[in-house]
Amino acid sequence: xxxxxxxxxxxxxxxxxxxxxxxxxxxxxxxxxxxxxxxxxxxxxxxxxxxxxxxxxxxxxxxxxxxxxxxxxxxxxxxxxxxxxxxxxxxxxxxxxxxxxxxxxxxxxxxxxxxxxxxxxxxxxxxxxxxxxxxxxxxxxxxxxxxxxxxxxxxxxxxxxxxxxxxxxxxxxxxxxxxxxxxxxxxxxxxxxxxxxxxxxxxxxxxxxxxxxxxxxxxxxxxxxxxxxxxxxxxxxxxxxxxxxxxxxxxxxxxxxxxxxxxxxxxxxxxxxxxxxxxxxxxxxxxxxxxxxxxxxxxxxxxxxxxxxxxxxxxxxxxxxxxxxxxxxxxxxxxxx
Numbered sequence: 001x002x003x004x005x006x007x008x009x010x011x012x013x014x015x016x017x018x019x020x021x022x023x024x025x026x027x028x029x030x031x032x033x034x035x036x037x038x039x040x041x042x043x044x045x046x047x048x049x050x051x052x053x054x055x056x057x058x059x060x061x062x063x064x065x066x067x068x069x070x071x072x073x074x075x076x077x078x079x080x081x082x083x084x085x086x087x088x089x090x091x092x093x094x095x096x097x098x099x100x101x102x103x104x105x106x107x108x109x110x111x112x113x114x115x116x117x118x119x120x121x122x123x124x125x126x127x128x129x130x131x132x133x134x135x136x137x138x139x140x141x142x143x144x145x146x147x148x149x150x151x152x153x154x155x156x157x158x159x160x161x162x163x164x165x166x167x168x169x170x171x172x173x174x175x176x177x178x179x180x181x182x183x184x185x186x187x188x189x190x191x192x193x194x195x196x197x198x199x200x201x202x203x204x205x206x207x208x209x210x211x212x213x214x215x216x217x218x219x220x221x222x223x224x225x226x227x228x229x230x231x232x233x234x235x236x237x238x239x240x241x242x243x244x245x246x247x248x249x250x251x252x253x254x255x256x257x258x259x260x261x262x263x264x265x266x267x268x269x270x271x272x273x274x275x276x277x278x279x280x281x282x283x284x285x286x287x288x289x290x291x292x293x294x295x296x297x298x299x300x301x302x303x304x305x306x307x308x309x310x311x312x313x314x315x316x317x318x319x320x321x322x323x324x325x326x327x328x329x330x331x332x333x334x335x336x337x
Contacts, residue, residue, distance in 0.1 A: 009054075010052055010054075011053070012026050012027060014051050014053065015044060015047045015048055015051055015053045016047075018047035018050055019040070019043040019046070019047035020043060021043060021044060025044065026044050026047075029044040030048075066317070067126060067127055067129050068102075068103050068104065068129070069098075069104040069105065069128050069129065070094070070098055070106070070128055070130055070131070070132060070313060071106045071107075071123060071128040071130070071132065072090075072091055072094055072106065072107050072108065072132050072134060073110065073119065073123075073132065073142070074108070074134045074135055075109075075133070075134075075135050075136065076109075076111065076135050078109050078111050081109065083230065083231075084229060084230070084255075084257055084285075085256075085257075085283075085285040085286045086255075086300075086302070087134060087135075089285060089286070089302040089303075090134055090302060090305065091306075093302060093305070093306025093307060094306040094309065094310055096307075097306060097310040097311075098310055101310075101314070106127070108122070108123075110142060116140075116141065116142050120142065120146070123149075123151055124149050124151060129152065129314075129317045130151065130152035130153060130154070130313045130314075130316060130317050131146055131151060131152070131153045131154070132154055132156070132309050132313060133146075133153055133154065133155045133156065133159075134156045135156070136155055136156075136160070137198070137200045137201055138159070138161050138200040138201075139200055143155070143159055143166065147165065152313060152317045152322075153166060153167075153313075153316075154166075154169065154312045154316065155167070156168070156170070157171075157201075157202040158170050158173075158202050158324075160202060167312050167322035167323065168325070169309045169312060169325045169327065170325070170326055170327070171300055171301075171327050171329045172329070173202060173203055173205075173206035173209075173210065174206045174207070174210035174213070176207070176210065176282070176298045176329040177206070177207040177208070177209070177211045177282075178213060178214040179298070179329075180252055180280055180282070180298050180331065181211050181214035181215060181252060182214055183296070183331055183333070184252060184278065185214070185215075187250075189249045189250035189278055189337075190249060191220075191223065191247050191248050191249045192215065192223065192248075192250045192251070192252060193223035193224070193225070193248050193250070193251040193252070194207075194208060194211045194223065194224055194251070194254070195225045195226075195234055195237045195238065195253045195254060195258050195259075195262060196208040196211070196224070196225070196226050197227070197229050197254050197258075198226065198228060198229075199226055203229075203254060203255075203282075204226060204254065207254040207282065208224065211252060220245075222244055222245055223244075223245055223248065225237035227258075229254075229255045229258060230257055230258070230261070231261035231264070232261060233258060233261060234253055234257065234258030234259060234261025234262045234265075235264050235265045236261070237258070237261075237262070238251065238261065238262035238266060239265045239268075239269075242265070242271075248277055249276075250277060250278040250279070250280070250337065251279055251280070252280045253279065253280065253281050253282065254281075254282050255281060255282050255283055256281040256284065256285050256288050256297055257285075258281070259279050259280065259282075259288075259295055259297070259336075260281075260287060260291055262279055263279055263291065263292075263336070266279070273336055274293065274335065278296075278337035279295065279296075279337060280295070280296045280297060280337040281296070281298075282297055282300075283297060283299075284299035284300065284332055285300075288332070289334070291336065293334070294334035294335050294336060295334055295337075296331075296332065296333050296334045296335075296336050296337035297332050298331055299329060299331075300327075301327050301328070301329070301330075305327060308325050308327070312324075312325065
């Protein structure tokens with residue numbers, strides 16, 4: 001009698017025998033290859049379940065030359081992965097999309113320029129099949145290094161500079177900012193300030209462009225603050241705005257975390273939200289619905305962004321063109337504005 005612990009692990013040939021096909025057909029099904037009939041695919045999948053066969057990722061990597069993993073590369077301070085819920089949402093979505101393909105996500109964080117070389121060496125060594133670049137700054141050399149090395153890369157947001165050859169999954173930053181600005185103007189607010197992100201990021205630059213264009217002749221540069229995406233920065237920016245222009249009646253913060261900081265500064269100054277100053281955000285990352293009052297914001301489709309980034313990246317890995325995608329945002333009105 002063969003004890004359970006002595007049973008050998010099912011092989012690809014066992015699956016082929018049960019399915020009544022060649023082991024080459026089983027290999028093509030497992031590795032997502034083409035030229036497999038639907039009947040053969042169904043038979044192989046049933047045989048895999050019946051035999052309890054599991055894929056050896058090491059063997060598949062040797063056979064295909066691929067790592068069967070993808071890097072989630074964040075070029076921001078490490079604490080933002082936990083402080084800014086947008087990154088956690090993208091991380092979760094990418095992990096789920098890859099898990100559905102039996103692939104692994106590798107988290108890489110390059111907070112300082114001193115870490116860029118290590119990241120580049122790791123990626124170029126073939127430890128991952130491609131890179132999901134989650135944040136991009138115009139001055140950061142990592143994107144150019146990855147693309148020049150031929151590493152399949154997809155960006156979240158359209159990177160600044162001459163990067164037309166890099167596929168992206170993004171929202172229309174300008175149009176989204178214009179829509180929120182129209183909403184505030186339509187509610188009768190006149191002295192509308194904006195707190196936006198760093199100018200070397202697509203969100204920081206283009207959300208300000210959309211705001212400025214929608215305000216038209218009423219745009220006042222005195223009512224503009226730019227800073228990093230954090231609640232502390234939003235608080236400090238709102239404080240500066242109140243000092244310069246105490247007659248502000250609304251503020252559009254280009255992220256929900258910034259908006260939370262702005263609300264804190266307004267409360268400290270004795271201003272009620274929205275009775276004295278309306279506040280609007282951007283992202284709908286989970287914070288917006290739990291602030292006091294709940295935050296009017298522009299919702300980004302986080303699950304779809306991460307899912308489509310994975311799809312585009314795997315298309316590039318397979319040798320495809322990797323077309324860029326622009327997804328719609330949605331205005332979510334709540335009590336803050």
